Amino acid sequence: MCVNFFRNRVAKIVVAGAILSAGSLWADPQHGIAMYGDPQLPPDFVSLPYANPDAPTGGRIVTGELGSYDSLNPLILKGSAPWQLRFLVYESLMGRNYDEPFSLYGLLAESIDVGPNREWVEFTLRPEAEFSDGSPVTVEDVMWSYETLGTKGHPRYLGLWGKVESMEKTGDRSVRFTFNEDNPELALIIGMRPILKKAQWEGLDFKNSSLDLVPITSAPYVIGDYEAGRYVELNRNPDYWGKDINFRRGTNNLDTIRLEFFADDTALFEAFKAGIINTIRETNAEKWKTQYDFPAVRNGDIVKSEIAHQRPTGITGFVMNTRRAKFADWHVRDALIHAFNFEYINDTLTGGAQPRITSYYGNSLLGMREGPAEGRVRELLTPFADDLLPGALEGYSLPVSDGSPRNRENLAKAIDLMAEAGWTVQDGVMKNAAGAPFTFEILLEQGQGENIAMAEIFIRALERIGITAQVTMIDPAQYKERTNEFDFDMTNFRRGSSLSPGNEQFLYWGAEGADQKGSRNWMGMKSAAADAMIHALLGAQSRDDFLAAARALDRVLMSGRYMIPVHDKYAVSRIAHVKELTYPKDSLPIYGDYLEFHPDVWWWEGE
Incomplete structure (x- = not known):
């Protein structure tokens, strides 16, 4: 993760130059920490830059979610829990300011201290920090949480635990983590793990928690009423311990957050029009333009807000599973990318209004440059020249069609690429030397209308070159199980990207x-x-080294041809909402509508 190269909102921000390879030169514990240099906000900051410290409290937000859920524990692999619970119900030692690429400020911890090379980090808990049942958050709770998540939690938590050499209690309210590798970012990452109440889990199997166990946590919201697969309601805790700390001031203003679940996006949209839910995100520019004209919008009861951001595009599209022999050959993957007629699909589904994603870090300085690799980027890639796929060094770009349904030139190229991999059209069917036809499955979660529509157009194009593909739609629980097991040929895929890519x-x-x-x-x-x-x-x-490494990684990923990228659904966030729901329009964070923005800093204006 890296310093903010993209915006100088506060004069104090440090860009490049004196990169602290030795970590921190602090003499005393601090209120916050940045990956490089100093954090933007001073110890006595009033609130996060994009929060309104004078926002009123009250009101409710009701969101629509696709699919279902069968668990209230988002911290384990088993089951399917609403993803929002990780951010709304649990707290960590430090919290993130989304107006900086990577800086953290004290949340459950009042201070942070690090070794000269960030080989260790020590946190001191706030004395007032407590769980929703009124019991204090203790060092024992912290240590139990880290060990439990690191050994029994979701796989995303396991890697960090393996980099911890030791964890020790250093005082009544302090805990120190010492690392076993030279990696300055670990001092920040380790401050972002959720903290649980140890006593609640005594005698229970953490890996197999169910809906019967409502977690006791320290966050501003507690889980109230819920019905598996239909809805879950979160209530703002009036006795929340941290409502007056600067990091929380102006956040978590709504009394109720309710998540309503729907089988598909059509039902969800109709529920919004009917007033069952009162806010919705729209990722299709054409639908935003043509279908949000119902009476509530025309009379002003519903407001259409567009929220810009400065973060990279990330990658969205259809991923090919290279564990399957048919996708192990890059020629096959390249052939399918050529057969995917993006220009025609985009025009059909979005009116051509949304540009294609052409880089894992597009829309930022981190993305690869056009043409051959040069300078430091080339230096980084050259040692791997023999193993890199075509385009990594020479320059890579996605194929472009003429926009017509036939896509003749690219389909002809796809046939040639398949032949390079040993597949030829025989009696109208794409087969290998043994006569086996080339077929595959596109696995999709129920309710994803746009992905289904794209897949169906893609399948019709594949038929023209003798390839048979079929869409399989399954419920969310099955989808999670199969993707966890990598039991798919191709499926839809989304990975967001920050301004500070690092260990993740x-x-x-x-x-x-x-x-x-x-x-x-x-x-x-x-x-x-x-x-x-x-x-x-x-x-x-240095700044130049960081940018070069990001651009070189982008080249490896794009030229690897693992993905069929689609249009950038998230170039701008489109949120329709009742007029009573509002947000700080004049102080948007550089990340825009990202984690911990909606509904965290929204509030209710009205009776």
Whole structure:
């Protein structure tokens, strides 16, 4: 993760230059920590820059969610829990300011201290921090939470625990973590784990928690009424311990947050029009333009808000599982990318209004540049030249069609690429030398109308070159189980990206996760070059080195041809909501509508 290269909102921000390879030069514990330099906000900051410290409290927000849920524990692999619970119901030692690429400020912890090279980090708990049942948050709770999540939690928590050499209580309210590798980012990452109440889990199997166990946590909201698969309601805790600390001032203003679940996006949209839910995100620009004209919008009861941001695009599209032999050959993956007629699909579904994602870090300085790799980027990639796929060094770009339904030129190229992999059209069917036809399954979760529509157009194009594909739609629980087990050929895929990519990149693209069930490396890529570029990101000693490592990694990922990218659904956030729901329009964070923005800093204006 890295310093803010993209915006100088506060004069104090540090960009590049004196990168602190030795970690921190602080003499005393501090109120916050930045990956490089000093955090933007001073110890006596009033509130987060994008929160309204004078926001009123009250009101309710009702959101629509696709699918279902069968668990209230988002911290384990088993079951399917509403993802929002991780952020609304649990707290961590430190909290993130989304107006900086990567800086943390004290939440459950009142201060943070680090070693000269960030080889250790120590947190001191706030004396007033307590759980929703009124019991104090203790060092024992913290230590139990870290060990439990690191050994029994979701796979996303396991990697960090393996980098902890020791964890020790250093005082009545302090705990120290010492690391077993030189990785300055660990001092920040470890401050972001959720803290649980140890006593609640005594005698219980953490891996197998169910709906019967409502977690006791320290967050502003507690779980109230719920019905599996239909809704879950969160209530603001009037006795929340941290309502007066600066990090929380102007946040968590709504009395009630209710998540309503629907089988598909059509039902969800109709529920919004009927007033069952009172806010909705829209990712289709054409639908936003043409279908949000019902009476409540025309009379002003519903407001359409567009929220810009400065974060990278991330990657969205259809991922190919290279663990399957048919997708192990890059020629096959490239052929399917050519067969996917993006221009026609985009025009059909969005009116051509949303541009295609062409980089894992597009819309930012982190994305790869056009043409051949040069300078430091080339230096980083050259040692892996023999293993890199075409385009990594020479320059890579996605194929572009003429926009017509036939897509003749790209389909002809797809046939040639399949032949390179040993597949030819025989009697109208794409077959290998043994006569086996090329078929595959596109696995989708029920209710994803736009993905289904894209897949169906794609399938019709594949039929023209003798390839048979079929869409299989399954419920959310089955979908989670199959993707956790990597039991799919192709499926829809989304990985967001921050302005400060770092250790989490190993979770997404690292070779270690390719064989770890439940990991986020869905494509199953094992690339020594990608791992080396991530290491280069983490070890960057200058702004130029950091940018070069990110751009080099982008080249490895794009030229790897693991994804069929689609349009950028998130270039701007489109939120329709009742007029009583509002947000700080004049102080948007650089991350825009991202984690901990909606509904965290929204409030209710009205009776």
